[in-house]
Amino acid sequence: MRNDTLPGAAPDSRLPGFRSLAPAERLAEVSRLAHLDEAEQALLGQPGGLPLTTANGMIENVVGTFQLPLGVAGYFQLNGRDVLVPMAVEEPSVVAAASFMAKLVRACGGFQTSSSTPLMRAQIQLIGVGDPHGARLAILKERQAIIDIANSRDQLLNQLGGGCRDIEVHVFPDTRRGAMVVTHLIVDVRDAMGANTVNTMAEAVAGHIEQITGGRVRLRILSNLADLRLARARVKVSAKVLATDQYSGEEVINGIVDAYEFAAVDPYRAATHNKGIMNGIDPVIVATGNDWRAVEAGAHAYACRQGRYTSLTHWEIAADGDLVGTLEIPMPVGLVGGATKTHPAARAALKILRVQSAQELAEVAVAVGLAQNMAALRALATEGIQRGHMALHARNIALAAGAEPAEMDWLVQQMVASHDVRVDYARQLLAQRRQG
Ligand SMILES: CC(C)(COP(=O)([O-])OP(=O)([O-])OC[C@H]1O[C@@H](n2cnc3c(N)ncnc32)[C@H](O)[C@@H]1OP(=O)([O-])[O-])[C@@H](O)C(=O)NCCC(=O)NCCSC(=O)C[C@@](C)(O)CC(=O)[O-]
Ligand SMILES: NC(=O)C1=CN([C@@H]2O[C@H](COP(=O)(O)OP(=O)(O)OC[C@H]3O[C@@H](n4cnc5c(N)ncnc54)[C@H](OP(=O)(O)O)[C@@H]3O)[C@@H](O)[C@H]2O)C=CC1
Numbered sequence: 001m002r003n004d005t006l007p008g009a010a011p012d013s014r015l016p017g018f019r020s021l022a023p024a025e026r027l028a029e030v031s032r033l034a035h036l037d038e039a040e041q042a043l044l045g046q047p048g049g050l051p052l053t054t055a056n057g058m059i060e061n062v063v064g065t066f067q068l069p070l071g072v073a074g075y076f077q078l079n080g081r082d083v084l085v086p087m088a089v090e091e092p093s094v095v096a097a098a099s100f101m102a103k104l105v106r107a108c109g110g111f112q113t114s115s116s117t118p119l120m121r122a123q124i125q126l127i128g129v130g131d132p133h134g135a136r137l138a139i140l141k142e143r144q145a146i147i148d149i150a151n152s153r154d155q156l157l158n159q160l161g162g163g164c165r166d167i168e169v170h171v172f173p174d175t176r177r178g179a180m181v182v183t184h185l186i187v188d189v190r191d192a193m194g195a196n197t198v199n200t201m202a203e204a205v206a207g208h209i210e211q212i213t214g215g216r217v218r219l220r221i222l223s224n225l226a227d228l229r230l231a232r233a234r235v236k237v238s239a240k241v242l243a244t245d246q247y248s249g250e251e252v253i254n255g256i257v258d259a260y261e262f263a264a265v266d267p268y269r270a271a272t273h274n275k276g277i278m279n280g281i282d283p284v285i286v287a288t289g290n291d292w293r294a295v296e297a298g299a300h301a302y303a304c305r306q307g308r309y310t311s312l313t314h315w316e317i318a319a320d321g322d323l324v325g326t327l328e329i330p331m332p333v334g335l336v337g338g339a340t341k342t343h344p345a346a347r348a349a350l351k352i353l354r355v356q357s358a359q360e361l362a363e364v365a366v367a368v369g370l371a372q373n374m375a376a377l378r379a380l381a382t383e384g385i386q387r388g389h390m391a392l393h394a395r396n397i398a399l400a401a402g403a404e405p406a407e408m409d410w411l412v413q414q415m416v417a418s419h420d421v422r423v424d425y426a427r428q429l430l431a432q433r434r435q436g
Contacts, residue, residue: 015074030072034084034352040344044070049345058342070287070345071095072352076102077110078233078367085368086349087283092392094279097375098368104242105235105371108322112234113363119165119228120332122185122198122221124206129215132179136169138212139183143167149208150185150201157197162190164201183209186228191358193291193334198222224297226330227305231362233370235325236318247382253323255381256374260315267309273373274303274312277327280372284365288353289339289346291332295365298330313373327370331362390421401426407433 018026024045031041043049048067056062073085073095085102087095105111129135139146143166150164157163168184185205187198202220210217239249247255263273278296285292303312313327335358340346355361379385394412401423403411407430414429415421 015072018074026072030084030352034354036348036351040348040351043344044348049348050343054342054344058339068286070349071283073098073368074102075106076364076367076371077106078113078363080110083354083364084352085284085364086287086352087280087368088287088349089279089283091279092396093389094283094372096388096392097379098280098371101371101375105237105374107241108235108237111367111370113232113367115231115331115359115362115366116229118162118189118191118194118332118358118362120187120189120194120198120226121168121223121228122187122202123219123223124183124185124202124209124217125219126181126183126209126213126215126217127178129179129181129213132171132173132181135181135213135215136171139169139181139209140167142208142212146183146185146205146208149205150187153200153204154197157190157192160190162188164188181213181215184223189334189358191335192337193294193332193340193358194337195222195291195294195332196337224294224332225301225305226294226298226332227302229330229332229362230328231331231359231366232326232328233363233367235323235370235374237323237325237374239321239323242323242378244382250321252378252382253317253321256323256377257315257317259377259381260311260313263311265310270303270309270311273377274300276376277312277369277373279376280368280370281365284361284368285333287346287349288333288361289341289343289349290334290361291338294332295330298332302330313370315377325370325374327366327373329366329369331365333361333365334358335361387419391416394421397421397423397426401430403430 018029021029027041027045048065050065052065055065068088068090070086070088073087075082076085085098087098126135146167147164151158154163164185164187166186168186170182170184172180185198185201187194187201189197199221206217206220239253242252243249244252263270278299281295282292285295299312303309312329313325316324318324334340335350353361353364355364376385379388394415395408397415398408398411411426411429415426
């Protein structure tokens with residue numbers, strides 16, 4: 001049984017004083033809270049968290065490793081459970097925004113999350129049949145035989161309670177290359193992302209499908225539109241909690257719902273709105289060694305499922321006046337396979353998250369995506385994105401302008417106070433200071 005009340009767990013989402021610590025002190029604090037051992041702590045503290053020998057085994061033609069900052073967002077509350085969220089990302093204000101929303105949402109009961117069974121689809125493309133609808137029924141008649149062949153390829157997955165569960169057959173009678181009959185294997189991949197698992201099964205059943213139909217199989221590959229593997233998060237936030245110094249809670253709620261409606265009707269806005277959601281999701285996917293291209297592809301394809309690109313979130317006003325936000329998207333992530341097992345920092349990130357199944361990880365990612373969208377809409381619908389974002393971006397600008405560590409805080413304060421966060425202005429300030 002997991003201990004859901006960590007020693008040192010904050011009564012709210014703040015990690016008191018955390019942001020003013022040095023990185024090594026923050027790591028020591030997270031290690032204490034997440035029970036990281038000395039080896040894990042040393043690994044996260046070293047550049048990139050990835051030894052070159054391991055990197056060399058992961059991809060081809062390795063010449064080095066590429067590093068990203070790893071931050072930790074304050075405690076998210078998911079179904080009553082406290083979760084520290086590691087986020088690997090290059091963009092300023094993302095970790096701050098996630099932490100901020102974790103704090104606001106906690107005051108209203110936290111995130112409610114759920115997820116479907118981890119079902120992935122593999123597609124087997126069949127061509128060269130004159131009677132595609134007849135071929136479809138012939139394949140469906142062999143449903144159990146096809147499932148059995150698929151399952152014969154992964155005994156371990158079967159033992160773990162997963163495996164091929166069903167098939168679907170889709171007919172495209174009229175493509176420019178003639179009729180196509182596409183068989184889907186529906187596979188419960190348990191705690192794997194599942195691409196390799198289902199691809200192996202798709203290749204295994206191809207010969208049988210050719211025998212049944214007399215056609216020719218071409219592609220045998222998973223679909224990244226993982227619409228049967230959904231993770232969901234919901235928040236309900238009161239006007240009181242959302243109010244700012246300048247805007248009442250009701251104004252903030254109406255602003256967020258207007259912003260949502262804009263994204264719901266206009267694909268130009270929806271692309272940016274959904275990018276804001278992925279600002280939360282991708283850093284969790286990257287930190288845990290998962291395939292962010294697969295998650296991105298699935299999310300954007302899902303956003304188009306009604307024939308037009310639209311918002312992935314929904315924002316509504318409940319009967320009691322509270323703001324209700326929901327997000328339901330494909331979340332093909334794993335705890336085994338891919339880099340999740342080989343990248344040592346990814347293993348440490350999973351330990352910080354204390355997730356025990358791919359479904360739990362999927363639920364965390366979707367909650368952080370919803371939080372990130374809420375933070376962006378709250379800022380956009382009120383004072384605008386630039387003040388909060390640029391104040392944090394100012395550190396990047398100061399670095400780009402060549403500030404030394406001792407000059408950093410001073411330079412950031414100067415730029416933020418004058419509402420002018422630009423490299424040339426930063427250089428000018430530095431030159432003036434250095435001239436005395
Ligand atoms: C940036 C904030 C949070 C400032 O928010 P604020 O109210 O100006 O700052 P604050 O100092 O009063 O802090 C409020 C809380 O934010 C967190 N926080 C604040 N600073 C830090 C920090 N340094 N380190 C860690 N946590 C921080 C922390 O939780 C803090 O609470 P406290 O701990 O003080 O009780 C807010 O303005 C915000 O949420 N803005 C949105 C930022 C955002 O969305 N960034 C993404 C980049 S823009 C983009 O790519 C997407 C977009 C916008 O185009 C998507 C779209 O269009 O929909
Ligand atoms: N279009 C795409 O998105 C594509 C992505 N990929 C890549 O595929 C990789 C992910 O593939 P994936 O299949 O997850 O990786 P793996 O094949 O490495 O891992 C899955 C295997 O792990 C074993 N396993 C052990 N424990 C479990 C468990 N609890 N639950 C489930 N399986 C378990 C299973 O059996 P056994 O040990 O018997 O194999 C399973 O087949 C990623 O690197 C991704 O980038 C590849 C091709 C295309």
